[in-house]
Amino acid sequence: MAFLTGALRGQDLNLHVIRARSRVRSIWRFVHGYRSLYLVALLLLAVAALARSSFAWVIKTFTDDVLLPGNYDRIPLMGLYFLGLAAAAGLLTFLGGRLAAQTAEGVTRRLRVFLYDHLQHLPFAYHDRMQTGDLIQRSSSDVEEIRRLFAEHLMGLSRIVSMSSMAFVAMWQLSPRLALVSAIVIPISVGVSFGFWSYLARIYDLFQDQEARLSSLLQENIYGARVVRAFAREQYEIAKFERENAILLNRGRNVVRFHNVFWPSMDLILASQMVGSTLFGAWMAIDGQISMGTYVAFTGLLGLMVGPVRHLGRIFAFITQSLVSYERVLAIINEDREPLDAGLVDMPQELAGDVRFEDVSFIYPEGTQDRPGESTLPGVLHGISFHAEPGQVIAILGPTGSGKTSMMNLLPRFYAYTGGRILLDGRELTEYPRRQLRRHIGVVQQEPFLFSRSIRENITYGTFRKVSEAEIVAAAEAANIHESILDMPRGYDTVVGEQGVTLSGGQRQRVAIARTILKDPRILILDDATSAVDTSTEKAIREALRNLMRNRTTFVIAHRISSIASADRILVLDQGRIVQTGTHEELVAQAGTYRDVFRLQTSIEAELQADIQSTLEAQPA
Ligand SMILES: Nc1ncnc2c1ncn2[C@@H]1O[C@H](COP(=O)(O)OP(=O)(O)OP(=O)(O)O)[C@@H](O)[C@H]1O
Ligand SMILES: [Mg+2]
Known part of the structure; x- marks a missing residue:
């Protein structure tokens, strides 16, 4: 018929x-x-x-x-x-x-x-x-x-x-x-x-x-x-x-x-x-x-x-x-889709990972259907310029709300910058199709989201090929989460959330890191990846991150100076502007926000140590 x-x-x-x-x-x-x-x-x-x-x-x-x-x-x-x-x-x-x-x-x-x-x-x-x-x-x-x-x-x-x-x-x-x-x-x-x-x-x-x-x-x-x-x-x-x-x-x-x-x-x-x-x-x-x-x-x-x-x-x-x-x-x-495949050139097979921000500014689009593109919101980023060479680690430090996450969201083109240019391997970001671009960029978000599926599925989420068990375990080991997974009731088949096991913030973060390791991106964005954890876990995660960062251009957003001191370059952000830039040594040597924060954090940590010490000593043997 x-x-x-x-x-x-x-x-x-x-x-x-x-x-x-x-x-x-x-x-x-x-x-x-x-x-x-x-x-x-x-x-x-x-x-x-x-x-x-x-x-x-x-x-x-x-x-x-x-x-x-x-x-x-x-x-x-x-x-x-x-x-x-x-x-x-x-x-x-x-x-x-x-x-x-x-x-x-x-x-x-x-x-x-x-x-x-x-x-x-x-x-x-x-x-x-x-x-x-x-x-x-x-x-x-x-x-x-x-x-x-x-x-x-x-x-x-x-x-x-x-x-x-x-x-x-x-x-x-x-x-x-x-x-x-x-x-x-x-x-x-x-x-x-x-x-x-x-x-x-x-x-x-x-x-x-x-x-x-x-x-x-x-x-x-x-x-x-x-x-x-x-x-x-x-x-x-x-x-x-x-x-x-x-x-x-x-x-x-x-x-x-x-x-x-x-x-x-x-x-x-x-x-x-x-x-x-x-x-x-x-x-x-x-x-x-x-x-x-x-x-x-x-x-x-x-x-x-x-x-x-x-x-x-x-x-x-x-x-x-x-x-x-x-x-x-x-x-x-009637809403327009994000054109995932629109672009002028294909991404190079071997991406070097050279990132250059040139006078970039950004305002969030204010969402109304009648006036797309226009915005009365205040600007979030102003005149951001810096250069990240392939394989370098760039740290971004700044008070909450200063625009760190917003800045990094521009790189995978989650949002479109409103001024200036961002270059990746010498070409403007907008020339690359979003889908290809995103396959080369790994993001460990501030609050990683895991699906209510097995840990295995969560870890292999970003890959588009068949992944062997050995690879999954290797990624989990590199992310320092393998042992914890084995302790879970059904190991890698444990279901996360709702009907399954609730993971702690630090475990969630490390599963997200394993997921990104397996994805194997050239460019890595770590948004405050150690914020949700205690110091010993932080150490474990930092080790995991070191494994992850090897040979990749990495952007690390962090609140603790201790976790970014070894970065090749540190950008200090305040109210959407870069107010200081340099290595840890350079920044500590000059007066400014960075040194203030550094002193504050080290003195707090020293005080904490002293407190713990004296409490321990005061305990009767
Ligand atoms: N989706 C959004 N729409 C509109 N404004 C936003 C959006 N996300 C963030 N903002 C605004 O942009 C500014 C910068 O936010 P952003 O999240 O980039 O800060 P941040 O430096 O990452 O802060 P934190 O350290 O707390 O993560 C803030 O004033 C925030 O209110
Ligand atoms: Mg943020």
Whole structure:
């Protein structure tokens, strides 16, 4: 069947094509590959409606030719007609529903895959400005809402439209006058539905926004459960949640209130129509303008025509809800991906790792969709210039918030610098495709993230080839984590986090280091890799890092001078500017921030040592 192969082809559709000014156009593109399937589904519904309204003809014949003249012989035939029509209507509706469900499943499956892929490709700046809870809601419940749009709501709409119009046509054939009188209410109720409809769209939008807020809050609190406990802020968080929840309740009530007003009004309008038409038809029958059979058939058709209109409002409401969801998902689809493979030149096979910053400045992009690229945020980096030769170790020191992480995030092009140039092996960074660039750069982040998968999977995460057990162990040994892994319940197969073992900060960091060792990058960025650990672990990590840094251009961000004293060059950063630069010896020899910090740190450490010493000596033997 042609439409089935079409459906299969449609799975590869790049959903970017659904970008369109008009919503109808974009939804139509959205079902690309499933269009014939869906049209057949709609057609089946229309034929089912035809079968249903054909009942009127059977009833009329039955009344006029069988019932009133007392024609026993034709009763079985009439019975067969009834049965046949009922069976046909049922079967067609069932088939239509099946095809619609198939379309909906296919479309949403494709949507889910696309969204997952798309979210992985959106730039850092996008994730900075979006809340995780919101994104999760959009890619789960909003997607489900879109499934229902195709599987239920649009089908419902077409069922109503085809049923009412078929019934109208059938009624017209009985008596045009009766048909017109009975249809008066339809434009009125459609008008009322539309009025309420647009109102509901607004209040439902508010409701959904609040729902997203609440889910973000919930998620943050589950994530940050430890922080909440540690600061004893449970009451505060609960109160905050209750406040937001109350707003949600209120907005939910508004939606309910809407329904409470809408349905009775709708029923009143429709009931008056039914009563009015029935009386009018009765008058025509008594008056002899129509036969008794026509009257009976008419009352049946009246129900078929007016009845579905009652649900028009609800379908409108549902479609509105789905369209809100659709818009929310569309907003993600419309975001531009980070062009991972765009570039002017390929990275050299043998990268030397020569990095040069020339007067680099940077401002975080402020995330609004209307004004991409513009920012009113204060600049984070100003006039940064330095040169890192291949294999050198460059240390970066500076108070918190001085821009160390931001500076290093420019190198893998996580963010785009806003001024100056960064050169890698003599070419500007922007000439290289991001994907290739990132394969050559290893980052051990300030707070390394491990997946809830086995330690083995976490360690091999950055490699794109089959890795032997020996290599994994070698990397773990170099990162000084092998022994600790062996102590874990299932060794390298131990699952990290949630359902598995919780790793300490230092262990996490060393797993991240092993991961980077295995990745084997030419350029290495270590963001405060020893901040989360005690001194003996720090020593272990520093040893691990020394193994890692060999033959690589390395950037080390550190707060402790002791861990960077051996660097080839130290950059001291303050408020986004390099205020001092040189080797440890040079910097200690000149007055400035570095020497102050150095003296402070050594005197604190000396004091600490003395304290420990005296405490130990004071202990009775
Ligand atoms: N994603 C972001 N969006 C907007 N501003 C940011 C973002 N990340 C950091 N900043 C701002 O940029 C400045 C520098 O932050 P950065 O994280 O680079 O500091 P840092 O030197 O690494 O500090 P720390 O030592 O605490 O890690 C800060 O003022 C911070 O508020
Ligand atoms: Mg930082």
